[in-house]
Amino acid sequence: MPAIKACLFDLDGVIVDTARFHYIAWRQLANDLGFDLSEEENEKLKGISRMESLEIILAIGGVELSEEEKSERAAVKNTRYLELCMQMTPDDTLPGVRRFLDELKSASIKIGLGSASKNAKVILDRIDMLSYFETIVDGNRVTKGKPDPQVFLMGAADLQTLPENSVVFEDAVAGVQSAKAAGMLAVGIGEKSVLTEADIVVPGFRDFQLADLLEAFEK
Structure with missing residues (x-):
């Protein structure tokens, strides 16, 4: 053995x-694009990369973005997420x-x-x-x-x-x-x-x- x-x-x-921080930041991104992200929908993002997560969220909202816009939105999300993480102890x-x-x-x-x-x-x-x-x-x-x-x-x-x-x-x-x-x-x-x-x-x-x-x- x-x-x-x-x-x-x-x-x-x-x-x-940190899942709650991810959810807050992703939900804010969705809200900025004109739709909401439920906690149940957020479960689909567990364990996968930032850009894969973004693609799932855009599909949920029926939103299409250029590759440049995707990179910009993902960067904004990550900044929000890190701001929340900096409060951790x-x-x-x-x-x-x-x-x-x-x-x-x-x-x-x-x-x-x-x-x-x-x-x-x-x-x-x-x-x-x-x-x-x-x-x-x-x-x-x-x-x-x-x-x-x-x-x-x-x-x-x-x-x-x-x-x-x-x-x-x-x-x-x-x-x-x-x-x-x-x-x-x-x-x-x-x-x-x-x-x-x-x-x-x-x-x-x-x-x-x-x-x-x-x-x-x-x-």
Whole structure:
């Protein structure tokens, strides 16, 4: 049975809840274009890149923009989003995350980040967690978005770890699919009814220990 040598984490919804900031910023963009974006519609944007998200929003609103206008709108959205993120503190880290990462470090299990976000380092710095991550594979490095496995395969390569020795923590369907396509164990953070392809699903890290992960990995 292969041992766990690395854990790769998504950022939004796993380490920290910046999803509400994304929603505020995307909804403002939609409003500026003359329509609204519901929370249900916003769910479709989870785990995918900024430009892919914009395309979905434009389709919802039935709005067509030139490539130049798309770039401008996406930049404005990102500025709004970062303004909101700058209000974050270490207290915004999701419950149990820091303790769980401390457990991994104590067990000499490598830690990496795999996120579509281009602002991952900024956010990790704001919540004082940058030092935990031995590699950060984000939207500035990947050329293929989730559910393509590129992000997590790059993370495992950075950490000099094989996929079968790696575990991914994800809250989005596309992210779980990415982990499975990479040949890694996928731990879903959220609802079992949504993350149906994950190997195990937990509501969060508040009551999740390294021992629980090792037990699941052995199964």
